[in-house]
Amino acid sequence: LTGDHQEPLSWEHVAVDVPIQFYALLYLPQQTPMELLFASEPKVSLDLHVRRVFIQNDCPDLLPLYLRFVRGVVDCDDLPLNVSRETLQQNPGIAKVRATLVRRVQGMLENMVKKDEEQYLTFWRAYGAVLKEGVAMEFEHKDQLAGLLRYHSSLEDDPEAYVSLQTYVDRVQSEQEKIYYLAGESKESIAQSPLLETFRKRGLEVLYLDEPVDEWVIQGLQKFGEKEFQAVDAADLDLGAEEDEVKLEGVDDESRAETIELIDFLKKQLEGRVSDVVESKRLTDSPCVLVAAQGGVSQNMERLMKMADRDFAGSQRQLEINPKHDIIRNLS
Numbered sequence: 001l002t003g004d005h006q007e008p009l010s011w012e013h014v015a016v017d018v019p020i021q022f023y024a025l026l027y028l029p030q031q032t033p034m035e036l037l038f039a040s041e042p043k044v045s046l047d048l049h050v051r052r053v054f055i056q057n058d059c060p061d062l063l064p065l066y067l068r069f070v071r072g073v074v075d076c077d078d079l080p081l082n083v084s085r086e087t088l089q090q091n092p093g094i095a096k097v098r099a100t101l102v103r104r105v106q107g108m109l110e111n112m113v114k115k116d117e118e119q120y121l122t123f124w125r126a127y128g129a130v131l132k133e134g135v136a137m138e139f140e141h142k143d144q145l146a147g148l149l150r151y152h153s154s155l156e157d158d159p160e161a162y163v164s165l166q167t168y169v170d171r172v173q174s175e176q177e178k179i180y181y182l183a184g185e186s187k188e189s190i191a192q193s194p195l196l197e198t199f200r201k202r203g204l205e206v207l208y209l210d211e212p213v214d215e216w217v218i219q220g221l222q223k224f225g226e227k228e229f230q231a232v233d234a235a236d237l238d239l240g241a242e243e244d245e246v247k248l249e250g251v252d253d254e255s256r257a258e259t260i261e262l263i264d265f266l267k268k269q270l271e272g273r274v275s276d277v278v279e280s281k282r283l284t285d286s287p288c289v290l291v292a293a294q295g296g297v298s299q300n301m302e303r304l305m306k307m308a309d310r311d312f313a314g315s316q317r318q319l320e321i322n323p324k325h326d327i328i329r330n331l332s
Contacts (some may be wrong), residue, residue: 002045002071006030009123010108016100020093022076024101028108028123032069037130044068046101048088049075055083061094066134067105069127074101106144113148121162124150129211136216146224149217152187152208154196159187165224168205176204178230181218183209183300194286195232198239201284206232215301235294235318237282258332259323270319280320287325290317 150162184190
């Protein structure tokens with residue numbers, strides 16, 4: 001069917017009698033050429049037959065694009081033999097076949113998670129970026145797909161390890177109300193961000209979003225379970241009551257007055273280049289950091305939008321300074 005010499009990761013034989021009679025063989029290959037997954041015009045790779053008569057290869061109406069890694073063949077008894085590509089999409093039987101196949105593929109993946117997490121991670125490394133498109137594009141199935149998502153995390157010592165959103169929620173601290181994340185170009189660059197300092201100090205887990213589709217995924221989900229997502233590079237980040245303790249620790253009245261003067265000075269010097277200058281509640285070891293102003297897009301999202309549109313101007317960042325750092329004290 002596909003010319004693939006490797007054993008498939010998983011496969012399923014589908015036989016359905018009602019509400020429409022059809023048969024299908026679905027395969028999850030171990031690898032698919034990147035040019036097929038990320039082509040300028042990606043396609044679904046299921047072939048359609050009616051009563052064993054070939055109708056169409058790569059039939060786009062049988063699966064949504066975010067499941068285009070599935071290979072297989074579908075044979076439907078209840079479609080007319082003279083069905084054309086133009087009338088296929090309007091046929092109510094095709095919609096029922098599609099809905100059934102989507103459920104079966106999701107079931108294959110959920111069973112893989114339950115039976116063999118390592119096998120699922122093999123799948124995830126190959127097709128995770130494609131599966132994420134479903135959360136961003138298909139509202140109907142986003143909750144089921146959310147359970148299949150995997151991310152790198154600040155609490156994992158192994159740089160190749162992944163955690164699920166359920167694992168994150170299961171091990172959060174009792175008072176934590178958000179799922180924290182930070183988006184960037186790669187997991188290595190995200191891990192070096194000064195924005196993570198206070199989270200490491202307090203033992204709070206942060207998910208690393210290192211693929212272009214990730215921020216659209218988070219915007220599509222909004223929350224997982226009862227916990228909302230929170231970007232750690234947002235200016236309105238709320239870390240609760242401990243913020244004030246961290247902020248006041250080791251800063252006397254004279255230093256505070258000098259910090260206020262420095263902030264006023266920097267606001268004048270950087271006018272038109274940053275939206276605001278404030279004392280940081282999140283830095284412990286670094287002198288300063290730029291964060292997304294309230295209501296603005298993240299630095300990573302801005303980077304992606306500039307890649308798509310060179311004329312995209314972006315928004316000004318908010319500068320946060322750490323009054324306890326030697327550089328800031330000397331400046332003061």
